Amino acid sequence: MKKNKTKGIALLTLLLLLAVVAGACSGTGASNAGNAVPADSAGAENDGSEELAPEKGAKLVVWEAQEQVAYMEKVGKAFEEAYGVPVTVETVAGGDQGARLATDGPAKTAADILTLPHDQIGLAVKAGLLLPNDAYEEETRTSAVETAVAASSYEGVLYGYPKSVETYAMFYNKDLFPEPPQTWEEIIAFAKTYNKPDESKYAIMWEFVGYYSYPFIGSYGGYMFGDNNTNPDDLGINKGDVVKGFEFLRSLKEILPMNAGDITYDVKTQLFQDGKLALNVDGPWSVSAFKDQVNFGVAPLPSFPNGQPAISLSGVKSYYVNAYSEYPIAARMFAHFASSKENQLLNYEMTGAIPANIEAGEDPSIQNDPITSGFFRQFEQSVPMSSVAGVDLVWDGLQSAFVSLWNDPSLDIKQTLDQIAQNIKDGMAAK
Incomplete structure (x- = not known):
């Protein structure tokens, strides 16, 4: 991994972003x-x-x-x-x-x-x-x-x-993507010619937990808690156009035909190291796992069909x-x-x-x-995780939502999200 000596990311950018949140x-x-x-x-x-x-x-x-x-x-x-x-x-x-x-x-x-x-x-x-x-x-x-x-x-x-x-961003294999894709449309088009499930070749993977899958909520007007994740009385995982976010998520099973539980950190890390996974959604903690094995770059997550950037969680x-x-x-x-x-x-x-x-x-x-700058650029489009007591119930609820709605296409999205949201509220009230 060579470092770009001609262009840097000023810390002031990060400080201004951090001050906002x-x-x-x-x-x-x-x-x-x-x-x-x-x-x-x-x-x-x-x-x-x-x-x-x-x-x-x-x-x-x-x-x-x-x-x-x-x-x-x-x-x-x-x-x-x-x-x-x-x-x-x-x-x-x-x-x-x-x-x-x-x-x-x-x-x-x-x-x-x-x-x-x-x-x-x-x-x-x-x-x-x-x-x-x-x-x-x-x-x-x-x-x-x-x-x-x-x-x-x-x-x-x-x-x-x-x-x-x-925060997390998109690792991309430069041998497959000289320039990183900027939209989901580009990834879907690439997957149709690249994917070979019988050879474990896939265009993109991320873990089906609330942390990594949050963009399908945040980029469609949903949120964890109101007032920048500080108001425990305002739960937003089923608000805005989140149903449309989950509908788009479900459509991606065409390019990622796997059960949610089979997509683990170890699985996608190994596939990316082996050159079989083109795009891997992960964080800076995984740089060391790839820097001597893969010709890779890091870029912001792809924007969504609704025209919104991918809003990740930061911590x-x-x-x-x-x-x-x-x-x-x-x-x-x-x-x-x-x-x-x-x-x-x-x-x-x-x-x-x-x-x-x-x-x-x-x-x-x-x-x-340039690797760190990729994470900085995604950080510009992130929101901080909540530290509200009871956020553990939200994490559990989000994982349940993403796993169940991905694995079982017969489930009604709105009813499922409404029920999970109510379960979270009931659990927080009982704490």
Whole structure:
């Protein structure tokens, strides 16, 4: 993958975009301020004039997704060399870390530090599972993109140590598409001559979960919650012209004749690596899986037949400290260390993660990278995921909607969406 040295994407573009959605990324709920660093702890309420010191005999466990393990092992080794605290990295899928913390945290078997997407912190905070980012709060607020800080906060309390900002886009095989398609019409026309299901050759794939399939809702006037995903009383998955969005989705089964459950991350990743999948909808976390195997580019998602751009969901990932950690000071130190400018650039170099740190985002390696610019361009057409408590019910409902309506053409779209929406409302009321 060669870097474009003649054209960059200015960080100002990203900052302006992030500012627009800043208010949507913070949630409301009870704080966990009672878990702040004790006043007599070394460097408590750190204002930058003192250095925290880890607890005597401290040792840390970090949970990290498979695609980031090699990066995190480097960070852990550097932290141990700097502070004498050994760090063990355990592989836990990104989507499983929050659920694991809910059970393993109180049992004292969870990692000290983990990564969560911002839409999961509401439930974690309400359950008392996270420690606030109090010792490094001022530095974090100054060094990280504003929206990343807002997204890592809950009811005004900062909990996270921002790590990366992200959305998904379209990976395209340059040997099949010298220039990326811009519309679904182009993809459908290509698929009619390229697809060979008996040889596992397909034009495009995405996972049938709410995150990746959201454009079929958002680009047709639907939404998760009102007021930029902050109003739990306004559920919008069955509003606007969403029925037309699902009708168009169903029409695509002609070019993707597979059951939804058979289209997994592993399946489409392997097919793209093998040159059998022309277009793969995925995020920056998958860049490392392709950069040495496929001649690829990254471009915004295709626009829809109604003339609207594909509206994706965007998010912020941050490190968080387990409230049940035996070494809360060392854990805070590590989360701060891992989220530094230098380590966010290392994460970008090794995995393609887009930094949340302002200075890291200004680095020429970011601005001049055409792969990263593809994600930035899609970010322009994204909306932030909701961190409203109860959003987990929406995720479950959306997956049910996409899977059932894709697999079973006899289901009535409007009735199905209305029923799923009512189930979500009932579930949220019962929480």
